[in-house]
Structure formats: C-alpha cells, structure tokens
Amino acid sequence: MTFDDKESLREARKFLATVQGGALGVELERAHGHCKRIRAVYENHLTGWFSRVLAPSEAAEMASLFYDWGDADERWVWMMKNAAGDLGKVALRILERLDRGDVAGAQDLVNSLLHEMRSQRTLSRHLQELIAMQTAFREMSLTA
Secondary structure (H helix, E strand, O other): OOOOOHHHHHHHHHHHHHHHOOHHHHHHHHHOOHHHHHHHHHHHHHHHHHHHHOOHHHHHHHHHHHHHHHHHHHHHHHHHHHHHHHHHHHHHHHHHHHHOOOHHHHHHHHHHHHHHHHOOHHHHHHHHHHHHHHHHHHHHHHHO
16 A cells, blocks of 8 residues: 555545444454354254264264364454454554655555564465365355
C-alpha cells in the first residue's frame, strides 16, 4: 500500500476505512462454523457407519480426527479475530496520520505492519491448509 498519488491515496483510504470499520470481523463470522458442521456430519451420519465398517481402533482414530476438526475453527477464528482487531487499530492510526497530512508517518506504519505480517506467514499457511481440508471434506460429503 502506497500513498504516492491521489488515486493510490483514495484507494488506500477506502481500504483502511473498511478494515478499521470491522469488515474483517464480519467476514470471519461468516467463515465461523464450518468445522462445527463437519463435526455434526460426523456425529449425525458417520459415527454409526464407521463403527460398522472399521475396526474399533480405526473408528476411534476417525472420532479423534473429526473432533479435532470440529474444534479447529474456534481456535483459528479466535486468532484471526484478534488479528483483525489489531489491524483495525493500525488502520485507524494510519488514517489519522493521513488526515494530519503525515504521509511519511502513514507509510512507516504500513511498512512496519508488512514486516510483521511477513514474519507470521506460517499462521496463514496453516489457515489455508485448514480451509483446503474443509473444502475437500465438504466436496467428499456431497458425493458420498
């Protein structure tokens, strides 16, 4: 994000206002609950089937897997909501600097945030893996 010209500044302000206004939290709420649905499918439809076709130890492993998935979004959404709240605060600080005409200070905050985000790529990668697993499970459950 840069503030080099009027168009960049306008787009940046629009984005920052959206982030500061809580849009990320709203999107996270929409995503919340997918894992609980996976757990519900397991409890309502798969438990009996697994116990009939799998050895007891295998059925127990499946139960453990589905319960882990069932709780996964609570942990991830909590972490992401905290991050969204922090981003909202930073967005407000950037907007305040821009409102004062302190473009260099605003750019410093953006650069600092980008540096911090680069150091947290592992969290993002794991979240992407979780979403991919959720999607694959949903697709499998629709074809079963």
